Amino acid sequence: MMNRLFRKKGGFTLIELMIVVAIIGILAAIAIPNFIRFQAKSKQSEAKTNLKAIFTAQKSYFGEKDKYSTDFTVIGFDPEPANRYSYGLATGCAAPVAATAAGRIGAKTGCIGQDVAKFTTAPAPKDAITALGVQPSVAACPSCSFSANAVGNVDNDPVGDAWGITSAPTGATLNSTCGVDSNLISAGEPGNAYNDVSCE
Known part of the structure; x- marks a missing residue:
C-alpha cells in the first residue's frame, strides 16, 4: 500500500x-x-543635482558680490567624492582628478574633474563641441550671467554624457546632436546636450 x-x-x-x-x-x-x-x-541624476547646486551657489554669491565667479572654491561648490561627472565654469574640464584637497585645486580655475579613484579615464566626447553641452562662461556685468557644464560617462562606453545650465534670462542653446527633445534650455534648468543613455 x-x-x-x-x-x-x-x-x-x-x-x-x-x-x-x-x-x-x-x-x-x-x-x-x-x-x-x-x-x-x-x-544622470548626479549631473542634474550638481548643476542645480552650482546654479544656487552662483546665485548666492551674486547676491553678496553682484557678480559671478569662475572659482568653485569661492562660490562654495564641491561635489561629494566619487563624482562620476566633471564640472566646468571654464572650458576643457573633463580630466579625472584625485578626490583630495590637492587634487581639487583645479576648482580655482573653474574645473572640477571626476574622481580618478573610481573613474580613471575621462569620457571621450562625440565631438569637441558636444562635450561642453553649453559653453561654460561668466559674463561681466551689467549683463551678468554664467553657464556651467557637466560631462561624465553613465554606460561604460567611450562617449560621454553632456549637460549644461545657465543663468541667462533668455536661456541657452545646447550643442546637441542626439537623444534630446530640444536644444533650448531655460535659465536655472539643467539641459542634456548629449544623452549617453539613448545615443550610441
Whole structure:
C-alpha cells in the first residue's frame, strides 16, 4: 500500500522543466536591457543635482558680490567624492582628478574633474563641441550671467554624457546632436546636450 502511494507522486517531466527555463530566459532577455538602461538614467541624476547646486551657489554669491565667479572654491561648490561627472565654469574640464584637497585645486580655475579613484579615464566626447553641452562662461556685468557644464560617462562606453545650465534670462542653446527633445534650455534648468543613455 505504501509503495503505491509513493509511486503516484510524480515529479516534473523534462519537458516541463525545459519550458520553465525557456520562459525564465525570455523574461531575462526582456528585463535585463531595460534594467541596465534604467540604471544608467538614474546615474544622470548626479549631473542634474550638481548643476542645480552650482546654479544656487552662483546665485548666492551674486547676491553678496553682484557678480559671478569662475572659482568653485569661492562660490562654495564641491561635489561629494566619487563624482562620476566633471564640472566646468571654464572650458576643457573633463580630466579625472584625485578626490583630495590637492587634487581639487583645479576648482580655482573653474574645473572640477571626476574622481580618478573610481573613474580613471575621462569620457571621450562625440565631438569637441558636444562635450561642453553649453559653453561654460561668466559674463561681466551689467549683463551678468554664467553657464556651467557637466560631462561624465553613465554606460561604460567611450562617449560621454553632456549637460549644461545657465543663468541667462533668455536661456541657452545646447550643442546637441542626439537623444534630446530640444536644444533650448531655460535659465536655472539643467539641459542634456548629449544623452549617453539613448545615443550610441
